[in-house]
Amino acid sequence: MKLELGKVESYIHKKLEKEKLHFVLLDPDDTDPRTAGRIAEMSEKVGVDAIMVGGSTGAEGEVLDGVVRAIKESSGLPVILFPGSHGGISKYADAIFFMSLLNSTNPFFITGAQALGAFQVKRYGIEPIPMAYLIIEPGETVGWVGDAKPIPRHKPKIAAAYALAGQYLGMRLVYLEAGSGAPQPVPREMIALVKHVIDVPLIVGGGIRTAGQARAAAEAGADIIVTGTAVEKAGSLEKAREKLEELNGGIKG
Numbered sequence: 649m650k651l652e653l654g655k656v657e658s659y660i661h662k663k664l665e666k667e668k669l670h671f672v673l674l675d676p677d678d679t680d681p682r683t684a685g686r687i688a689e690m691s692e693k694v695g696v697d698a699i700m701v702g703g704s705t706g707a708e709g710e711v712l713d714g715v716v717r718a719i720k721e722s723s724g725l726p727v728i729l730f731p732g733s734h735g736g737i738s739k740y741a742d743a744i745f746f747m748s749l750l751n752s753t754n755p756f757f758i759t760g761a762q763a764l765g766a767f768q769v770k771r772y773g774i775e776p777i778p779m780a781y782l783i784i785e786p787g788e789t790v791g792w793v794g795d796a797k798p799i800p801r802h803k804p805k806i807a808a809a810y811a812l813a814g815q816y817l818g819m820r821l822v823y824l825e826a827g828s829g830a831p832q833p834v835p836r837e838m839i840a841l842v843k844h845v846i847d848v849p850l851i852v853g854g855g856i857r858t859a860g861q862a863r864a865a866a867e868a869g870a871d872i873i874v875t876g877t878a879v880e881k882a883g884s885l886e887k888a889r890e891k892l893e894e895l896n897g898g899i900k901g
């Protein structure tokens with residue numbers, strides 16, 4: 649079987665030839681469909697590259713569908729699911745990060761939820777993008793829910809070993825996750841070492857709130873920067889737009 653990259657993955661690779669990418673994460677448990685639609689619309693105008701939708705708690709069923717549909721109606725950006733488990737699948741999305749939490753201590757988050765969701769992804773025709781997902785200290789909610797053994801912040805080599813193992817297992821993206829709302833982003837030294845070791849694109853997220861932090865992650869080697877809380881909890885749509893511009897400027901400027 650010849651491997652052909654799907655539409656969204658090809659879009660990502662094509663864009664990466666020219667620049668670093670910025671994905672905005674919206675959690676349906678925190679953001680209602682109307683607000684999600686407005687943020688997606690503003691994101692597209694500002695130059696964000698894709699919208700990710702998901703969360704560790706409550707991002708399922710009608711709540712999830714409502715947010716995905718609202719985003720699709722208000723912007724032309726690809727919508728990529730970022731599921732906490734097999735419950736995080738919506739037929740309205742374009743693609744799904746088909747991810748394995750490699751440093752979980754619970755097989756459910758490594759292969760179990762994936763098996764439970766696989767037929768649904770196929771039935772709905774959602775593009776699966778295989779991804780190694782690694783939780784770095786502190787890990788926040790996703791680290792706790794995902795039974796992770798978070799990688800210590802001062803141990804970049806452990807992150808690099810897991811990342812390379814993920815690539816050798818066939819995963820086509822690696823995601824270093826400090827956890828949504830983390831007090832500090834993934835350390836630069838860790839991003840740099842992981843980037844040096846792997847050949848697949850590197851995604852970094854968790855705790856990135858300022859243009860400076862976003863730029864630092866990109867300069868350290870992240871190919872794709874994910875921001876969520878800073879935009880979602882900006883306080884108003886006007887402030888969300890300013891934050892989007894600031895973060896995007898840090899990554900692309």
Ligand code: 1GP
Nearest residue numbers: 828829853854855876877
């Ligand atoms: C969380 O990496 C993402 O899964 C984004 O984190 O909400 O801290 O931006 P923030």
